[in-house]
Each structure stands twice: as structure tokens, then as C-alpha cells.
Amino acid sequence: xxxxxxxxxxxxxxxxxxxxxxxxxxxxxxxxxxxxxxxxxxxxxxxxxxxxxxxxxxxxxxxxxxxxxxxxxxxxxxxxxxxxxxxxx
Amino acid sequence: xxxxxxxxxxxxxxxxxxxxxxxxxxxxxxxxxxxxxxxxxxxxxxxxxxxxxxxxxxxxxxxxxxxxxxxxxxxxxxxxxxxxxxxxxxxxxxxxxxxxxxxxxxxxxxxxxxxxxxxxxxxxxxxxxxxxxxxxxxxxxxxxxxxxxxxxxxxxxxxxxxxxxxxxxxxxxxxxxxxxxxxxxxxxxxxxxxxxxxxxxxxxxxxxxxxxxxxxxxxxxxxxxxxxxxxxxxxxxxxxxxxxxxxxxxxxxxxxxxxxxxxxxxxxxxxxxxxxxxxxxxxxxxxxxxxxxxxxxxxxxxxxxxxxxxxxxxxxxxxxxxxxxxxxxxxxxxxxxxxxxxxxxxxxxxxxxxxxxxxxxxxxxxxxxxxxxxxxxxxx
Amino acid sequence: xxxxxxxxxxxxxxxxxxxxxxxxxxxxxxxxxxxxxxxxxxxxxxxxxxxxxxxxxxxxxxxxxxxxxxxxxxxxxxxxxxxxxxxxxxxxxxxxxxxxxxxxxxxxxxxxxxxxxxxxxxxxxxxxxxxxxxxxxxxxxxxxxxxxxxxxxxxxxxxxxxxxxxxxxxxxxxxxxxxxxxxxxxxxxxxxxxxxxxxxxxxxxxxxxxxxxxxxxxxxxxxxxxxxxxxxxxxxxxxxxxxxxxxxxxxxxxxxxxxxxxxxxxxxxxxxxxxxxxxxxxxxxxx
Numbered sequence: 126x127x128x129x130x131x132x133x134x135x136x137x138x139x140x141x142x143x144x145x146x147x148x149x150x151x152x153x154x155x156x157x158x159x160x161x162x163x164x165x166x167x168x169x170x171x172x173x174x175x176x177x178x179x180x181x182x183x184x185x186x187x188x189x190x191x192x193x194x195x196x197x198x199x200x201x202x203x204x205x206x207x208x209x210x211x212x213x214x
Numbered sequence: 215x216x217x218x219x220x221x222x223x224x225x226x227x228x229x230x231x232x233x234x235x236x237x238x239x240x241x242x243x244x245x246x247x248x249x250x251x252x253x254x255x256x257x258x259x260x261x262x263x264x265x266x267x268x269x270x271x272x273x274x275x276x277x278x279x280x281x282x283x284x285x286x287x288x289x290x291x292x293x294x295x296x297x298x299x300x301x302x303x304x305x306x307x308x309x310x311x312x313x314x315x316x317x318x319x320x321x322x323x324x325x326x327x328x329x330x331x332x333x334x335x336x337x338x339x340x341x342x343x344x345x346x347x348x349x350x351x352x353x354x355x356x357x358x359x360x361x362x363x364x365x366x367x368x369x370x371x372x373x374x375x376x377x378x379x380x381x382x383x384x385x386x387x388x389x390x391x392x393x394x395x396x397x398x399x400x401x402x403x404x405x406x407x408x409x410x411x412x413x414x415x416x417x418x419x420x421x422x423x424x425x426x427x428x429x430x431x432x433x434x435x436x437x438x439x440x441x442x443x444x445x446x447x448x449x450x451x452x453x454x455x456x457x458x459x460x461x462x463x464x465x466x467x468x469x470x471x472x473x474x475x476x477x478x479x480x481x482x483x484x485x486x487x488x489x490x491x492x493x494x495x496x497x498x499x500x501x502x503x504x505x506x507x508x509x510x511x512x513x514x515x516x517x518x519x520x521x522x523x524x525x526x527x528x529x530x531x532x533x534x535x536x537x538x539x540x541x542x543x544x545x546x547x548x549x550x551x552x553x554x555x556x557x558x559x560x561x562x563x564x565x566x567x568x569x570x571x572x573x574x575x576x577x578x579x580x581x582x583x584x585x586x587x588x589x590x591x592x593x594x
Numbered sequence: 595x596x597x598x599x600x601x602x603x604x605x606x607x608x609x610x611x612x613x614x615x616x617x618x619x620x621x622x623x624x625x626x627x628x629x630x631x632x633x634x635x636x637x638x639x640x641x642x643x644x645x646x647x648x649x650x651x652x653x654x655x656x657x658x659x660x661x662x663x664x665x666x667x668x669x670x671x672x673x674x675x676x677x678x679x680x681x682x683x684x685x686x687x688x689x690x691x692x693x694x695x696x697x698x699x700x701x702x703x704x705x706x707x708x709x710x711x712x713x714x715x716x717x718x719x720x721x722x723x724x725x726x727x728x729x730x731x732x733x734x735x736x737x738x739x740x741x742x743x744x745x746x747x748x749x750x751x752x753x754x755x756x757x758x759x760x761x762x763x764x765x766x767x768x769x770x771x772x773x774x775x776x777x778x779x780x781x782x783x784x785x786x787x788x789x790x791x792x793x794x795x796x797x798x799x800x801x802x803x804x805x806x807x808x809x810x811x812x813x814x815x816x817x818x819x820x821x822x823x824x825x826x827x828x829x830x831x832x833x834x835x836x837x838x839x840x841x842x843x844x845x846x847x848x849x850x851x852x853x854x855x856x857x858x859x860x861x862x863x864x865x866x867x868x869x870x871x872x873x874x875x876x877x878x879x880x881x
Contacts, residue, residue: 397689
């Protein structure tokens with residue numbers, strides 16, 4: 126199943142992001158699948174240190190290694206896109 | 215007037231004759247260090263202290279510290295009476311091994327009984343040096359990341375000015391620490407290749423280790439052609455990871471340092487930049503300098519010679535500055551090739567003849583800590 | 595002469611409860627993220643001193659600690675050696691720099707000099723001496739001085755590394771005072787004696803001390819040492835020890851307690867390895 130269709134995978138991703146960024150006041154349900162995570166619209170208010178924490182979370186929990194910030198920005202856009210990257214089919 | 219008497223340093227550059235040749239020729243040497251991060255082997259350059267007999271025993275830091283301080287004492291012919299009036303200011307960004315090793319061994323709480331009932335941990339090195347060399351009882355250990363020993367210099371000068379001590383020993387201490395090395399990798403701040411401050415294609419920091427001992431005094435106690443005119447440290451709360459790239463915090467601390475030193479920007483002969491080659495630090499530093507200097511001053515970075523020595527770079531780079539100018543030059547910046555349009559100004563590529571003058575030394579670190587110091591070597 | 599304008603303390607003795615996070619969350623729910631318990635302890639203590647007052651932007655901050663933020667070092671150790679994981683960026687940042695001082699400065703909107711210093715013994719006394727010198731020389735106009743120590747488990751291990759070999763309880767605290775060279779509006783004057791002293795000097799000092807001056811001793815002074823120093827002299831003591839377990843910056847708790855509870859003059863005496871440091875505090879009339 127392609128990642129963006131896999132609700133369990135997307136829930137795991139959202140939970141990881143909320144935990145790594147310590148956004149305890151936001152629930153996974155409140156985080157939309159198609160919103161740009163690093164935009165104002167996501168309501169997450171993430172910065173570069175959050176990007177590093179998410180990068181580490183992707184590596185430890187999903188075995189995805191993103192070498193630098195350019196790779197990160199290309200891959201970590203929306204929950205749907207990230208899920209598709211992790212699980213292309 | 216606060217005088218800077220000189221000192222000694224252990225770094226990747228080796229003994230004095232060799233290090234002056236490196237600094238004059240724009241050459242350096244690094245080793246490869248590998249780490250396993252998430253099952254992946256990664257390799258980075260590292261500037262290691264040039265010492266053939268090296269091992270990782272706990273006694274090594276103390277041996278290095280005693281060795282470097284003793285050499286500085288011998289060089290300056292300080293007496294035991296001088297030392298009894300000498301306060302100690304240690305700057306280090308790393309945890310003291312005397313406690314971090316037992317903590318490492320006690321992770322499963324199995325070593326409780328094996329630890330002697332004796333104060334260890336932060337301040338241990340300072341305490342050891344005070345006892346070993348019979349220093350004055352005033353000592354503090356500074357941990358303000360990359361500005362640690364630069365802030366120690368400022369406070370040493372202040373305590374000398376207040377007459378509480380007559381001599382001050384500033385020690386910068388940083389040795390290889392796996393957690394720090396891996397932490398910088400996790401922050402994606404390490405360069406996969408070399409360290410190229412202010413270069414268009416700079417890719418990040420290369421870390422290094424250095425142990426330095428620097429003595430200061432007052433002109434009524436001990437004279438020197440070198441004097442400390444003033445320094446300012448401030449905390450920029452823009453981001454915990456460093457200075458604001460717009461340069462506002464950097465420019466404020468530079469301006470304040472010029473003010474307390476009572477000199478104009480146009481009087482500065484050369485600037486020792488922090489120059490870590492991280493994309494944002496170099497940007498913040500250049501934007502800050504541009505707000506204060508009307509034209510580009512001659513500036514350079516010591517990081518390509520000894521690496522980023524973190525808490526040690528304050529006193530270590532100050533000492534190298536004295537040695538270079540005493541030898542008649544200000545060094546160039548190895549690895550600088552291409553001008554970065556966004557930075558505009560470019561560092562000295564080659565060494566510049568220089569025998570005296572006013573010098574600004576800048577340091578910026580995690581925790582928003584920015585420090586700028588102005589020193590002078592007067593004409594003989 | 596320098597003056598204490600505000601004081602604030604958080605203090606806990608081993609065995610007592612203290613939910614630092616919950617207490618700090620009440621003050622600033624926004625500044626919980628990325629801060630660990632040590633940092634929150636620093637923030638809470640500083641807030642007890644400053645409250646909602648606006649500090650001059652140039653205010654300096656000198657934070658002293660016996661061992662610094664050891665808990666984050668332990669987390670990094672466990673990540674590396676037990677979980678075989680790289681350091682988490684947030685933990686790494688919190689371990690590498692004076693991050694607690696950064697967050698306190700950020701909360702109060704101050705950008706002056708921001709120090710994080712440690713020492714084996716006499717750390718609070720030495721930091722106060724540094725602050726006094728900087729204020730007297732006019733290097734700083736106002737300094738927020740704090741001492742922060744967090745109690746680490748297992749306590750038996752921590753006690754040994756602190757060199758505490760008897761049965762007493764440990765403690766933790768975050769004690770702060772706002773200092774300046776201005777007398778107006780101050781709670782007390784403070785004089786950190788500049789001279790380094792040995793026991794004989796302290797005896798001499800106690801001998802000539804005005805009878806109305808109370809005396810308090812630091813937690814590294816043993817009962818035998820106190821008896822020896824007092825040498826049979828009857829001195830009125832200021833007692834704070836009952837509410838305070840051992841931690842390295844407890845001196846600031848003692849001074850703050852005297853200013854809050856007492857009135858008059860206090861001579862505070864502490865030692866480490868045969869070196870003594872003395873601090874005199876004199877409360878000022880309050881209107």
C-alpha cells in the first residue's frame with residue numbers, strides 16, 4: 126500500500142513529529158495530512174532545530190536517513206508526501 | 215592597564231617552531247576520526263593534539279594541563295610568590311572527565327560502592343591546578359560553550375583591575391569527546407571535507423582539541439608589550455543554536471567592545487574572526503562586522519589550523535595571535551578559495567606582515583553567547 | 595558597597611516533593627518545550643526573585659552551579675551506551691552550553707553578559723565576589739546572580755561525588771538575587787570579603803565582630819570546625835540548616851532566608867579545603 130493511503134503509518138509519523146518537537150498541546154488528529162509541516166498553516170511553528178529532531182526520529186524509528194537540510198526539505202513537506210517517500214508502494 | 219604576559223599551547227600544530235611554520239605557510243594537518251551513527255560508519259577530519267604517546271587514560275587531561283601550565287610558568291619565569299597571587303580561570307565546554315567517567319560506568323547503578331567519597335566533577339581540573347601550582351584560592355570554571363575561555367579572559371582582567379589578584383592564569387581546555395563529536399554530527403554541523411571559513415562552498419565545522427595556558431597581570435606588577443584593552447560578552451536570545459544571521463547581536467557586541475576599549479573601528483589592525491565555516495555563523499559574523507566597519511578590515515580565522523576547539527578557542531586563539539604578531543605576521547586563512555557573494559568581504563588568504571597594532575578577537579557560541587575582545591601590542 | 599534588590603528561592607530537601615515542571619508551567623506554559631528539569635529549576639528560581647518586573651535589558655546574569663546540568667549528561671550517556679543512538683539535538687544543545695542561562699535571559703528579555711560557572715566548593719561565594727567586583731568597577735550596572743543545583747539519583751552515588759561522607763540528607767535548589775551598586779530601594783547590603791582566609795583569620799574576625807551581628811555557617815563547615823572557630827564565644831546564630839539539604843549553592847539559600855526572615859547583620863562563613871570565604875549581609879529598613 127502506498128504510504129499516503131496507510132493511516133497507521135501516518136499516525137505513527139504524526140506521533141513521532143509531535144513527540145520529537147514536544148508539541149504536547151497538539152493531537153495527531155489535529156494535524157492534517159496535506160498541510161506543509163513547516164508552514165504557518167500547520168500550526169506547529171517548527172524551526173531548524175525541530176527539523177533536526179524530526180530527522181533523528183525518522184532515522185531511529187523509520188530507518189530513513191536524510192543526509193542534510195536540502196534532502197530534508199525535499200522529503201519532509203506534508204505527512205502524505207513523507208509517507209509516500211517511506212512507503213512508495 | 216592589564217598586561218598579557220603570554221603562555222603555552224598544546225594543539226594539532228605541535229611545538230612552537232613547528233606551529234609558527236604552519237601558521238606562516240598556511241599549512242596544517244588533520245587525522246580521520248570515524249563514528250558509527252545509527253549503524254552507519256561515518257568519517258570526519260579532526261585536529262588532534264600532536265602527541266605520539268597518546269592514549270585515552272583518565273590521567274591524560276591532568277598531565278596535559280600540568281605540562282602546559284608548567285611550560286608557561288617556565289617561559290615567563292614566574293616565582294612561587296607570583297603564583298600565590300595568581301587566580302585561575304578555566305574555560306571548557308566539556309564535562310569534567312573525573313565525574314563523567316564514573317557516571318558512564320555507573321549507568322546501571324552497579325558502581326556506587328566503587329566511587330571514593332571525594333568531590334569530583336566540574337571544577338576538578340581547576341582545583342587540581344590550584345593545589346599543584348600553589349595558586350591563589352580564587353578559581354572559577356566557565357562553561358559558556360564556544361566563548362568559555364574568552365569570557366574567562368574578560369573576568370580575569372576584571373579581577374586583576376579590582377586588585378583582588380595580581381596575576382591571572384586562563385586555561386582553555388578541550389579534548390576529544392565522543393558525545394560532543396557525535397552531537398555535532400547529529401546537528402549536521404560537521405564538514406564532510408575540510409574547514410573553509412567564509413568560502414562560498416564552505417560545508418561546516420571541523421572539530422579540534424587544544425589545551426592552553428595564558429597568563430595576565432597588571433602593568434604595576436608585570437609589564438608586557440601586549441595589553442588587554444577590554445572585552446564585552448552578551449547573550450543574544452534569538453536562537454539557542456547561535457547568533458542571529460542578520461548580524462544585529464554580533465554588531466552590538468563588537469561596538470560595545472570598541473567602546474569599552476576606547477578605540478575606533480578604523481584603529482583596528484586586524485580581526486581574528488570566529489570563522490567556524492558553518493553557513494549561519496559566518497553569515498552572522500560578516501553581517502555583524504559590516505554594521506560596524508565602514509570598510510572590510512583585514513580578518514582571518516584560526517580554525518583551519520587547529521580546528522574548532524570549542525571552549526578552548528578563547529585563550530588558545532588569543533595565544534596564537536600573540537605568537538604570530540611576535541613573529542611578525544598575521545596569518546592567512548587556508549582553504550579560502552571562492553568569494554561568497556552573500557558575504558561579500560573576504561578573509562586574508564595569505565599572511566600579512568605585522569609587528570604591532572590593535573587587534574579584535576571575536577567568539578560566538580551556542581546559547582547566544584557573543585564575545586568580543588580588543589588587545590594591543592605596542593611598538594617596542 | 596553593593597546591594598541586594600530582590601531575592602527568590604526554590605529549595606527542596608531529599609525526601610520532599612517538588613514538581614518543577616508543573617510549577618513552571620503555571621508561570622510560562624510557552625517555555626516548557628526544549629527545557630529540561632534543570633533549566634526549569636533555574637527559570638522558576640529566577641522568577642521567584644524577579645517576578646513579573648521588567649529588568650533593564652543590559653542586566654547581566656551569572657549562574658553558578660556545583661556540577662551543572664548532570665541529568666542531561668546522563669541522558670546523553672544512556673542514548674549512546676544503552677540505546678546505541680546518537681545524541682538528540684535538543685539534549686546535545688542543553689548539554690553543551692549555558693542553556694539554562696540562555697532561557698532565563700530569554701524569559702526576562704535581558705541580553706547582558708551571561709555566565710555559567712562552577713567550582714569545587716565555594717562556588718556561590720566566588721561568583722558573588724566576581725559580581726561584586728564587576729559592580730564596583732562599573733563593568734556591570736545590575737547582575738542577576740543565581741545558584742542552581744539539581745539532586746541526582748542515585749543519592750548514594752551523588753553524595754560520594756560531592757565528597758559528603760556523613761549521613762546527612764542532600765537537597766537541591768535554585769536561589770537568585772538581583773544585585774546593583776545602587777542603594778535606593780534595596781533590601782540589604784552585601785559585602786563579600788575580598789581577602790582569602792584560613793581558620794586563624796576567621797577566628798580573629800569572629801573575635802572582633804560586633805556582638806549584634808549574627809553568624810551562620812556554610813554546609814561544608816562541620817560541627818567540630820564551627821566549635822573550633824567560635825572558640826567558646828557566645829554568638830547569636832542564624833539557623834537555616836533545618837530546612838536545607840546539602841547542595842553546593844545552598845549559601846545563596848542561607849543569605850536569601852536571612853534577608854526574608856531576619857533583620858540586622860549577618861556574617862556568613864563557608865570553607866573548602868582549609869580556605870574560608872566570608873560574606874556580610876546587612877538588611878536595610880523597608881518602607
